[in-house]
Amino acid sequence: MQTEKPIDFSSMPDARGHFGPYGGLFVSETLMEPLDELREAYEKYMQDETFLAELDADLANYVGRPSPVYHAERLSRENGGAQIYLKREDLNHTGAHKVNNTIGQALLAKRMGKQRIIAETGAGQHGVATATVAARLGLECVVYMGAVDIARQEANVYRMKLLGARVESVESGSKTLKDALNEAMRDWVTNVDNTFYIIGTVAGPHPYPAMVRDFQAIIGREAREQMHQQTGALPDALVACVGGGSNAIGLFYPFLNDAEVKIYGVEAAGAGLDSGQHAAPLCAGTPGVLHGNRTYLVEDNNGQIIETHSISAGLDYPGVGPEHAWLKDIGRANYVAATDDEALAAFHTLTRVEGIIPALESSHAIAYALKLAREMNTNQTVLVNLSGRGDKDMHTVAALDGLKI
Amino acid sequence: MSRISQRFKQLDEQGRVALIPFVTAGDPGPQVTVPLMHAMVEAGADIIELGVPFSDPMADGPVIQRASERALEHGVSLRDVLGMVQQFRELDSTTPVVLMGYLNPVEVMGYEAFAQAAQDAGVDGLLTVDLPPEESDELLAAIKPKAIDPIFLVAPTSSDERMKRICDAASGFVYYVSVKGITGAGHLAIGEVAAKMAQIRKHTTLPVGVGFGINSAEKAQAIAQVGDAVIVGSVLVKRIEELSDSPDEIAPAIAQILSSMRQAIDLV
Numbered sequence: 001m002q003t004e005k006p007i008d009f010s011s012m013p014d015a016r017g018h019f020g021p022y023g024g025l026f027v028s029e030t031l032m033e034p035l036d037e038l039r040e041a042y043e044k045y046m047q048d049e050t051f052l053a054e055l056d057a058d059l060a061n062y063v064g065r066p067s068p069v070y071h072a073e074r075l076s077r078e079n080g081g082a083q084i085y086l087k088r089e090d091l092n093h094t095g096a097h098k099v100n101n102t103i104g105q106a107l108l109a110k111r112m113g114k115q116r117i118i119a120e121t122g123a124g125q126h127g128v129a130t131a132t133v134a135a136r137l138g139l140e141c142v143v144y145m146g147a148v149d150i151a152r153q154e155a156n157v158y159r160m161k162l163l164g165a166r167v168e169s170v171e172s173g174s175k176t177l178k179d180a181l182n183e184a185m186r187d188w189v190t191n192v193d194n195t196f197y198i199i200g201t202v203a204g205p206h207p208y209p210a211m212v213r214d215f216q217a218i219i220g221r222e223a224r225e226q227m228h229q230q231t232g233a234l235p236d237a238l239v240a241c242v243g244g245g246s247n248a249i250g251l252f253y254p255f256l257n258d259a260e261v262k263i264y265g266v267e268a269a270g271a272g273l274d275s276g277q278h279a280a281p282l283c284a285g286t287p288g289v290l291h292g293n294r295t296y297l298v299e300d301n302n303g304q305i306i307e308t309h310s311i312s313a314g315l316d317y318p319g320v321g322p323e324h325a326w327l328k329d330i331g332r333a334n335y336v337a338a339t340d341d342e343a344l345a346a347f348h349t350l351t352r353v354e355g356i357i358p359a360l361e362s363s364h365a366i367a368y369a370l371k372l373a374r375e376m377n378t379n380q381t382v383l384v385n386l387s388g389r390g391d392k393d394m395h396t397v398a399a400l401d402g403l404k405i
Numbered sequence: 406m407s408r409i410s411q412r413f414k415q416l417d418e419q420g421r422v423a424l425i426p427f428v429t430a431g432d433p434g435p436q437v438t439v440p441l442m443h444a445m446v447e448a449g450a451d452i453i454e455l456g457v458p459f460s461d462p463m464a465d466g467p468v469i470q471r472a473s474e475r476a477l478e479h480g481v482s483l484r485d486v487l488g489m490v491q492q493f494r495e496l497d498s499t500t501p502v503v504l505m506g507y508l509n510p511v512e513v514m515g516y517e518a519f520a521q522a523a524q525d526a527g528v529d530g531l532l533t534v535d536l537p538p539e540e541s542d543e544l545l546a547a548i549k550p551k552a553i554d555p556i557f558l559v560a561p562t563s564s565d566e567r568m569k570r571i572c573d574a575a576s577g578f579v580y581y582v583s584v585k586g587i588t589g590a591g592h593l594a595i596g597e598v599a600a601k602m603a604q605i606r607k608h609t610t611l612p613v614g615v616g617f618g619i620n621s622a623e624k625a626q627a628i629a630q631v632g633d634a635v636i637v638g639s640v641l642v643k644r645i646e647e648l649s650d651s652p653d654e655i656a657p658a659i660a661q662i663l664s665s666m667r668q669a670i671d672l673v
Contacts, residue, residue, distance in 0.1 A: 026535045028464040030560035190586035302482035303513030304460040
């Protein structure tokens, strides 16, 4: 019998940005040429030693990399089962993994001679990370944010303004992240000559899914080495939350060729997958085309995008990166979901047991990791991407306790 | 010969430029659209572009975004739009109808199912703004055998190489987007458009229509001097929005705008 050749995951996507049937380039004609220029610049500079040295230096001295891997011993003991390790992306400058990517793209913008930066944001973390690098490089910065998100993330809106960015309230559609992305695309198509669009996740048209992944893959590369140092082996399982999926792919990508490492992406089940109130395209959606790529979407039978729901604004998105869609279909990664309530319980557990306050997004990953670890042996390991810190969520959690802070 | 090619051939013989109005199907309500289509033909429309509402119209300005939202409030789906075309065909078997929208509703219906349903309804062309020729092989394989013309956009940013690729994939006509930006955007530079038209015509003998930013009879007339078709959308949709509380007034108001454009174009 002929054995099938194993997939080399590092060779994906193909030249036109496809991960199997997913990904690709679905934009209006005006953006085709600019996206091609971006792809050329990205391919060129990812091989350019001066560029890479500058990126590495910024990641070390400005972001604070490498971020530690922490063995959550007490949590592991109280939970029972496998040993839980946390990749501490919450300790990065600006408090989340988002800055890994904005540093990279802003350096690219500078190389391409673009003086104006635009971005979309949901929870505001990507907006803050973009405004931060724009301030540092002296670039004009406009961040598009849904009016609904502006209302629930006031602190981040203020942060962006302090950093010198202009925050544009998006009033169209559902007034959340997907609409902010639409509006940023409209800005880009209008100001394409002088503007660089920093997309915050592994979605969008090619080359964004591959480029954002490559900037985030530092997470997994460091973690591989750190797990080796601390445990002498690769982890048995990886767990990360998936909205658009950038922190998840950043952790997963350097492990994809290690077939023995099990991979779990955790989507936001909101009020429950069968409630209709969720943000889980991989668990409960169907394939379609949105925001420049083919992927799984939360949509109705007529191909209209449905409003999503999650307690965490950063996971509140109806699409997901095309590489995740493909990893799901070929069975390399498992996609599961945690509800608002499960995430909140995990938020409190990690805070009380380890003294680490996680972002509500990352709490989804913690929730599933606790469940998974209990089904494993004490000599096995689970590595969780703690993608962000929970400071930004204080008012959301406090409100559930009836407090206004 | 497709209905679109036939129409352009007739116009060419008469030495006239085509007037192509765009309206969003089901805006402000589903009952308005079919009578409005007939009124537009009477007022001088040669081809009708019917917008398929979509929840995330990335390439559209606020005017057409709101039109989509109004139609979606009534639950207007791609199947409903096809139903409107079918109803239009009961009284008009000659005016070509092009569906314009985004890929996802077509993708979710399925390319083959869409192609069959569109042919049955009497659709003549399909323009999906977020589908470049590079990704279109499968859809073209489904619609071409059903005599539905794929209409593609050429943009101010398109290179010569891309223009050729687009022209090779297109049939019916080629749509030149006259401004860098979204629908309903401002500054239209006629001189630039003329230069681009000459460049496009090196790659194709298909008629070339011009749209985006044409909001007056004067601009329509200027464009008619360089293009084979003048495509107008936002200026009509804006008027529909203003009259959304008195739907009976919509058809005559739109007809009035089109008549003045028709006259201006025919002076060329």
